Amino acid sequence: MALKNKERNLYLSNVAVEKALNIFLERINKNLKNHEKEFISVIDSLGRVSASAVFAKYSSPNYNASAMDGIAVKASTTFFASERNPIQLKINKDFIYVDTGEPIKKPYDAVIMIEDVVEIDEERVEIIKAASPWQHIRPIGEDIVANEMIIPSNHIIRPVDIGALLSGGIYELKVYKKPKVGIIPTGTEIIEPGEKMEDGKIIESNSRVFEGLVKELGGEPNRYKPVPDDYYLLKSTILKAIDENHIVIINAGSSAGTKDYTKKLVDELGEVLVHGIATKPGKPTILGVINEKAVIGIPGYPVSAYFVFDTFVKPLIKKYQGQYMDDSNKVQAVLSKRIVSSLKHKEFVRIKLGRVDEQLIATPLSRGAGVSMSLVRADGVFVIPQNSEGVEAGEKIEVSLLKPLNKINKTIVSIGSHDLIMDLIGNLIHKQNAFYDLSSAHVGSLGGIMALRRREAHIAPIHLLDATTGEYNVSFVKKYLSNLDMALIKGVKRVQGIIIQKGNPKNIYDFEDLLKEEIVFVNRQRGAGTRILLDYELKKRKINPSKIIGYDREMTTHMAVAAAVASGSADAGVGVLSAAKAMDLEFIPIGEEEYDFLVPVKYLDKGMIQLFIKVIKSKEFKEILENMGGYGLEHTGEIIKVK
Amino acid sequence: MALKNKERNLYLSNVAVEKALNIFLERINKNLKNHEKEFISVIDSLGRVSASAVFAKYSSPNYNASAMDGIAVKASTTFFASERNPIQLKINKDFIYVDTGEPIKKPYDAVIMIEDVVEIDEERVEIIKAASPWQHIRPIGEDIVANEMIIPSNHIIRPVDIGALLSGGIYELKVYKKPKVGIIPTGTEIIEPGEKMEDGKIIESNSRVFEGLVKELGGEPNRYKPVPDDYYLLKSTILKAIDENHIVIINAGSSAGTKDYTKKLVDELGEVLVHGIATKPGKPTILGVINEKAVIGIPGYPVSAYFVFDTFVKPLIKKYQGQYMDDSNKVQAVLSKRIVSSLKHKEFVRIKLGRVDEQLIATPLSRGAGVSMSLVRADGVFVIPQNSEGVEAGEKIEVSLLKPLNKINKTIVSIGSHDLIMDLIGNLIHKQNAFYDLSSAHVGSLGGIMALRRREAHIAPIHLLDATTGEYNVSFVKKYLSNLDMALIKGVKRVQGIIIQKGNPKNIYDFEDLLKEEIVFVNRQRGAGTRILLDYELKKRKINPSKIIGYDREMTTHMAVAAAVASGSADAGVGVLSAAKAMDLEFIPIGEEEYDFLVPVKYLDKGMIQLFIKVIKSKEFKEILENMGGYGLEHTGEIIKVK
Structure with a gap:
C-alpha cells in the first residue's frame, strides 16, 4: 500500500478516440489481412461469416418436378377438353400418376391436379379442362440455378442461408476463423465467485462480460485465471495469451500507478502505441502490439471496461471476420436533463429512454464509471464529442440503441419517489x-x-x-x-x-x-x-x-x-x-x-x-x-x- | 407411385391462422405452465431467460472504497488548507496512502487525489486544498445495494447482466430449461448431403433451417435421421421424439396424399387439433398433441416450412421461455407492384426493400412456395390478411423486417436486365x-x-x-x-x-x-x-x-x-x-x-x-x-x- 507519488507515472497522453483507433488498426493491418480462413460444414455454419462468395453446385430443383399431386400428361392431348367434351386418358399411354416433387419426363409436359381428375377405372381417367404446357411443373432451377450466387463474401450465415446452400448442393463453405480473444483479469484485490468476500475484495466480473460480448460478436473467448499484481506472473500469462490468441485483453492495471504493470510489459514485449485516450470513462487505456497481435489494456471500472471494449475490441473482432462497425442504429430523442461535459474528452452517457406522448425522452443515467447497473438499465448511449461542453435540456440528441425500440415503446416510465415496491412491481409486470x-x-x-x-x-x-x-x-x-x-x-x-x-x-x-x-x-x-x-x-x-x-x-x-x-x-x-x-x-x-x-x-x-x-x-x-x-x-x- | 384419387383425403379444413394458434396454445397450456426450470451458473447464462427476479446478495462496492489513487484523510483536518495556508499531514496519523478500490475506514472519510498531494518526505505530505467529506469515496452500494433487483423474471440475459449479477454476489440463477424441439425429416425422395444426386431426389434442407431457427430462439434442436414414407418407421420415430422433446416437428407428409402418414399417426397416438390452415403458403399444416406435447406437421416446400415454423413453432418456443411474440419490428413502405391475393387465406409475401429518394420501396419477390432463395433475398415480409383481395401499386404497406433497416438503407437497388455479372458485382461490393x-x-x-x-x-x-x-x-x-x-x-x-x-x-x-x-x-x-x-x-x-x-x-x-x-x-x-x-x-x-x-x-x-x-x-x-x-x-x- 506504500504508493508514493514519485513511483508513479502520473502523465497519460490524451489521444482522440478516432485517432487512437486508426493508429491501432493500421499497425495490426497485416495480421488482420493474413487472418486464417477454414472450411466448415454448412450444417454447422450458423452465425459464421463467409470468406468468399458461394455459388450453387446444382440447380434446385435439379429436374422438372411436379408441383402438385396429380397426373402428368402431354398438354397437346388435352387441348380440346371441356365440360361438354370430356377427354378420356389411358394410364402409361396418355398419363401417369405423380406426387408432388416427382420428376416429369418426356413425353409429359404438364400436370393436372388430382382434384380435377375423374377416375373411371384402374386404367382410365377423364378430364374436362385443357392443360396448358408446363402447368403445375416446377422447372429446373426454379429456386436456384446452378452457378448462381447464393451468398456473397462477408455474409453472416442465417438459417435460411443454410437451407438455400444445401439445396444448391453446397455442403462445405469457407468462413473466417473465429478470432480468439484472450482475456486476462488482473489485480490482487479481485476474487472469483465463491471465494470469501471481505473488505477490499471485489468479485471479478469484467472478464465474464467480455466473454459474453466476444461470443455475441462471433469470436472465441479464452479467459485466463486471474493474475495478481505481480510483474513476472503477468508477464508469463501475457506471453502465453499472445501465443494462443489473435487479440489479448488485459483488464485493469492499465493506468499509471506503481502496480500497473501492463504498460511496462507491453513496452518490454512489444510496443505501446497509445497510453491514455480522450474518453470518459476509459481514459487509462493502453493500445499495443506484441508479435503483430493486438493487446488492449482496459481499465477496471465496469463501465470503463465496457466502453473501451466497445470502442477498440469490438471493431477488431468484426474486422477479423470481414465485418465493419455499424453505428447507425440511432434514434432521435429529447434530452430531459442538462448534461455538462468537458472539452478534454469524448464522453459516453448511458441513457434511459421513454416514449411519452409520442416523444422519445432521453434521461441520463448515473455517469459513474463504477456503476455497472447503469449498463443494465440503459436503453441507449449518447456520445458527447470531445469538442462539446455538453447539451441543454430540451435539445434533440441522437441515441445509439442498446434495446429494440419496440421494447422501449412498451416501457412505463416512472419518475419520482423511491420505494422497494417499485422493483417488485417492475418484476411482476x-x-x-x-x-x-x-x-x-x-x-x-x-x-x-x-x-x-x-x-x-x-x-x-x-x-x-x-x-x-x-x-x-x-x-x-x-x-x-x-x-x-x-x-x-x-x-x-x-x-x-x-x-x-x-x-x-x-x-x-x-x-x-x-x-x-x-x-x-x-x-x-x-x-x-x-x-x-x-x-x-x-x-x-x-x-x-x-x-x-x-x-x-x-x-x-x-x-x-x-x-x-x-x-x-x-x-x-x-x-x-x-x-x-x-x-x-x-x-x-x-x-x-x-x-x-x-x-x-x-x-x-x-x-x-x-x-x-x-x-x-x-x-x-x-x-x-x-x-x-x-x-x-x-x-x-x-x-x-x-x- | 400408384396414387389414386380414392385413396386420398382431398379435403383439408381451412382454419384461420389466429384461431388455429389459439386452439393449439390453449390445448398445451398445462404442459407449458409446468415447464421445468433449472439453476445454472451465472457465468454460463448468456442468452438464457431468468425464471424469477434476481436480487443482489451483496452491495457493490461492499465497503466504502477509494475512487482514486491518493491519500485517505479526515476531512475535518483539511478544512483550512489553501494555497496560502498549506497543511502538513503525518502518515498513519493524519493520512494513509490508498489505491483505487481500497477500503476507506474510520477515522478517514475523504480521499485526496495523488496529483494534489506534495510529498515532503517519507512521513509527511502537504496539501493546499480542503477535502470535502466523502469526496472521491465510492460509498457502499454506489453500484448495487444488497437486496436490490438486478434483473426481473423473463429477462434474456446479456453480457452486462452477467457483470452486474456477479458484482451483486449472485453466482447461480434460475432459468427456464431450454425447450427441446424434435425435428423429424420424412420422405422417400429426400437425400442427405453427400448422397448421390439423381432425378426425383432432393437434398434435405428444411430440418437444418429449423435447427438454426430453434437455436436462435434459445431452444435445443434435436434432429432425427430422415424417415422414409413408411408408416411403422415414422410411428416409432414420433414416439421416440415425443419422449425426448417438448415439441415435435414432422416435416413433410402433412398433406392429404396416400403417403402422408402424419395426420393418421397423430390421430392414432394423440389428437389432431387442426388439419389445414387458411394461409399461403402453408395450408397443409397439422397441429396436434401427443402425451400433452405439441406436434406440428409442416409441409415440405421450404417457404411453407419457414412460415409455418414462424407462425406456430416460434411462439411456442418463446412461451416455453416466458417470452411473447414480438410483431412490432415493422416499417412503412410503398408497394411497387400490384399484389393480388385470395380471400380464402392469409398470405405471407416476401419483400425486397430499397431506400430510393428517401422513400422505402417494397417489391414483392417470387411467391412460389418452393423458392428458398426468396427467403435468402427477402428484407421483410408483408402479410395480406385473409379478407383482402390484394393491394394496389403505390399503396403504403407495413413490412415486418427480416434485416436491420440500416443495412437496407445501404443497399443499391438494381432493377433491369439480367447478366451473370450482377452476382459478381454484388459479391465484390x-x-x-x-x-x-x-x-x-x-x-x-x-x-x-x-x-x-x-x-x-x-x-x-x-x-x-x-x-x-x-x-x-x-x-x-x-x-x-x-x-x-x-x-x-x-x-x-x-x-x-x-x-x-x-x-x-x-x-x-x-x-x-x-x-x-x-x-x-x-x-x-x-x-x-x-x-x-x-x-x-x-x-x-x-x-x-x-x-x-x-x-x-x-x-x-x-x-x-x-x-x-x-x-x-x-x-x-x-x-x-x-x-x-x-x-x-x-x-x-x-x-x-x-x-x-x-x-x-x-x-x-x-x-x-x-x-x-x-x-x-x-x-x-x-x-x-x-x-x-x-x-x-x-x-x-x-x-x-x-x-
Whole structure:
C-alpha cells in the first residue's frame, strides 16, 4: 500500500478516440489481412461469416418436378377438353400418376391436379379442362440455378442461408476463423465467485462480460485465471495469451500507478502505441502490439471496461471476420436533463429512454464509471464529442440503441419517489407480460411531479404531506399541475422512521439524539418526500439541521440509506420500515404515510397503465408485501381523480 | 407411385391462422405452465431467460472504497488548507496512502487525489486544498445495494447482466430449461448431403433451417435421421421424439396424399387439433398433441416450412421461455407492384426493400412456395390478411423486417436486365465493404427504365438496340426518361447467341431451325433486351414467332434459359455466351451488344454508386470476367451523361 507519488507515472497522453483507433488498426493491418480462413460444414455454419462468395453446385430443383399431386400428361392431348367434351386418358399411354416433387419426363409436359381428375377405372381417367404446357411443373432451377450466387463474401450465415446452400448442393463453405480473444483479469484485490468476500475484495466480473460480448460478436473467448499484481506472473500469462490468441485483453492495471504493470510489459514485449485516450470513462487505456497481435489494456471500472471494449475490441473482432462497425442504429430523442461535459474528452452517457406522448425522452443515467447497473438499465448511449461542453435540456440528441425500440415503446416510465415496491412491481409486470417493462428513476416526489409536468414520465410515485391539512399528495398535485387532468392510483400506506444499527449501540431514541457529536447521519436528496418529512419533524422540534453531522450526505434510495447504516459509515438515517428489515437493522417509527402513483388521466386507459393497476391489485403483490411487512394495502389500486 | 384419387383425403379444413394458434396454445397450456426450470451458473447464462427476479446478495462496492489513487484523510483536518495556508499531514496519523478500490475506514472519510498531494518526505505530505467529506469515496452500494433487483423474471440475459449479477454476489440463477424441439425429416425422395444426386431426389434442407431457427430462439434442436414414407418407421420415430422433446416437428407428409402418414399417426397416438390452415403458403399444416406435447406437421416446400415454423413453432418456443411474440419490428413502405391475393387465406409475401429518394420501396419477390432463395433475398415480409383481395401499386404497406433497416438503407437497388455479372458485382461490393449490398431484380431492360421512372431503383442494367441507328441504350433513355438527368455507366460488351445442347444433337444452326417441329424453344420474358433482340432477328428473317414451339415459355434469367436447355426440357434458347459456358453448352453467336448501367445523375455522387463504379473498374472484376470469357471491357466504368 506504500504508493508514493514519485513511483508513479502520473502523465497519460490524451489521444482522440478516432485517432487512437486508426493508429491501432493500421499497425495490426497485416495480421488482420493474413487472418486464417477454414472450411466448415454448412450444417454447422450458423452465425459464421463467409470468406468468399458461394455459388450453387446444382440447380434446385435439379429436374422438372411436379408441383402438385396429380397426373402428368402431354398438354397437346388435352387441348380440346371441356365440360361438354370430356377427354378420356389411358394410364402409361396418355398419363401417369405423380406426387408432388416427382420428376416429369418426356413425353409429359404438364400436370393436372388430382382434384380435377375423374377416375373411371384402374386404367382410365377423364378430364374436362385443357392443360396448358408446363402447368403445375416446377422447372429446373426454379429456386436456384446452378452457378448462381447464393451468398456473397462477408455474409453472416442465417438459417435460411443454410437451407438455400444445401439445396444448391453446397455442403462445405469457407468462413473466417473465429478470432480468439484472450482475456486476462488482473489485480490482487479481485476474487472469483465463491471465494470469501471481505473488505477490499471485489468479485471479478469484467472478464465474464467480455466473454459474453466476444461470443455475441462471433469470436472465441479464452479467459485466463486471474493474475495478481505481480510483474513476472503477468508477464508469463501475457506471453502465453499472445501465443494462443489473435487479440489479448488485459483488464485493469492499465493506468499509471506503481502496480500497473501492463504498460511496462507491453513496452518490454512489444510496443505501446497509445497510453491514455480522450474518453470518459476509459481514459487509462493502453493500445499495443506484441508479435503483430493486438493487446488492449482496459481499465477496471465496469463501465470503463465496457466502453473501451466497445470502442477498440469490438471493431477488431468484426474486422477479423470481414465485418465493419455499424453505428447507425440511432434514434432521435429529447434530452430531459442538462448534461455538462468537458472539452478534454469524448464522453459516453448511458441513457434511459421513454416514449411519452409520442416523444422519445432521453434521461441520463448515473455517469459513474463504477456503476455497472447503469449498463443494465440503459436503453441507449449518447456520445458527447470531445469538442462539446455538453447539451441543454430540451435539445434533440441522437441515441445509439442498446434495446429494440419496440421494447422501449412498451416501457412505463416512472419518475419520482423511491420505494422497494417499485422493483417488485417492475418484476411482476415483466412476469405477466415480458413485452412490458417498468423503468423507475428516483428523484423524489417533487421531482416526479415536475417530470410529469414536463411530460417526461407516465407515472410518478409520490408521498407528500401537506403539513397544514395532514392530507397526503392531493394538495401538491393541485398546486403544481393545476392545468392537467390528473389521477392518483392509490398505492400503499407505509411506515417511515429512523433507521439505526442493530442493538442501537449509539443509543438513539429520537430526533434530538441526532445532534450528539458522535452520531453520523445520512440523508436523502432534496425533493425526496422522506427528506421533507424529516425537515417537518425537525422543524416541529426546532432542531437546526446544519447541526446534524451528515445532514448533507445525500442518498437517492431508502436502501442506500439502510446500506450506509448497515456498513457503519452512518449511525442513523430516515427511511421506510421495509428497508430497515431488508438490511436487518432497527427502526424507530415516526408515522404512517401514503405512497401513491400520480398519473395523467389520459394514460389510465393505456394497456401499460392497466397492467400496472392489475399488478398492484394482484394477490401475488399483496402476499409479497405482507411478507415484507410495513405496508398497508387497504386502498391499493383505487383511482382518485384530482381536480 | 400408384396414387389414386380414392385413396386420398382431398379435403383439408381451412382454419384461420389466429384461431388455429389459439386452439393449439390453449390445448398445451398445462404442459407449458409446468415447464421445468433449472439453476445454472451465472457465468454460463448468456442468452438464457431468468425464471424469477434476481436480487443482489451483496452491495457493490461492499465497503466504502477509494475512487482514486491518493491519500485517505479526515476531512475535518483539511478544512483550512489553501494555497496560502498549506497543511502538513503525518502518515498513519493524519493520512494513509490508498489505491483505487481500497477500503476507506474510520477515522478517514475523504480521499485526496495523488496529483494534489506534495510529498515532503517519507512521513509527511502537504496539501493546499480542503477535502470535502466523502469526496472521491465510492460509498457502499454506489453500484448495487444488497437486496436490490438486478434483473426481473423473463429477462434474456446479456453480457452486462452477467457483470452486474456477479458484482451483486449472485453466482447461480434460475432459468427456464431450454425447450427441446424434435425435428423429424420424412420422405422417400429426400437425400442427405453427400448422397448421390439423381432425378426425383432432393437434398434435405428444411430440418437444418429449423435447427438454426430453434437455436436462435434459445431452444435445443434435436434432429432425427430422415424417415422414409413408411408408416411403422415414422410411428416409432414420433414416439421416440415425443419422449425426448417438448415439441415435435414432422416435416413433410402433412398433406392429404396416400403417403402422408402424419395426420393418421397423430390421430392414432394423440389428437389432431387442426388439419389445414387458411394461409399461403402453408395450408397443409397439422397441429396436434401427443402425451400433452405439441406436434406440428409442416409441409415440405421450404417457404411453407419457414412460415409455418414462424407462425406456430416460434411462439411456442418463446412461451416455453416466458417470452411473447414480438410483431412490432415493422416499417412503412410503398408497394411497387400490384399484389393480388385470395380471400380464402392469409398470405405471407416476401419483400425486397430499397431506400430510393428517401422513400422505402417494397417489391414483392417470387411467391412460389418452393423458392428458398426468396427467403435468402427477402428484407421483410408483408402479410395480406385473409379478407383482402390484394393491394394496389403505390399503396403504403407495413413490412415486418427480416434485416436491420440500416443495412437496407445501404443497399443499391438494381432493377433491369439480367447478366451473370450482377452476382459478381454484388459479391465484390459486399467484399469491399460489408455495409453495402447490391439487390438485383430481373425484369428486363425496359422494366428497369420504368422502375427508374417510378423512382423504385437506383440503377438499371440495360441493353437495348435501336434498330434504326444500330446504337445501344441512349435513344431509349431519351425517349422514356426525357425529363430526368440521366447517366450511363458503361458496362460490358457481351456476346448474345442461340444456346444449344452439347454436340448439337438437333442440328440447329440458325433461327430458321427453330421452326422445326421437333425443336422446343425456351424464351425470355417480355421487356427483356434479349427477347427484343430475338424478335428483331426473327423479324429481319420474316419468321412468325407463334410458329416456334416454346416461344411462350418465359424465363427471367440467362441462367434459367441455359438450365432448361441443359436439362433437355428445351432444345434452344437465346442468351449470353457466359451462361452457355457456365452450363457447358454450345453457342451460336448472333452479335455483340452493350450492357450498361443507367443511373440518375443525382445518384452519381452517392457513396454506394461510387463503390459500384470502383468495383466494376477494379482489377479483380476484370480478371474474373476475362476468365469467364464473352465480355468486352474497354469502356467499363466510363460515364456518359444522356440529354
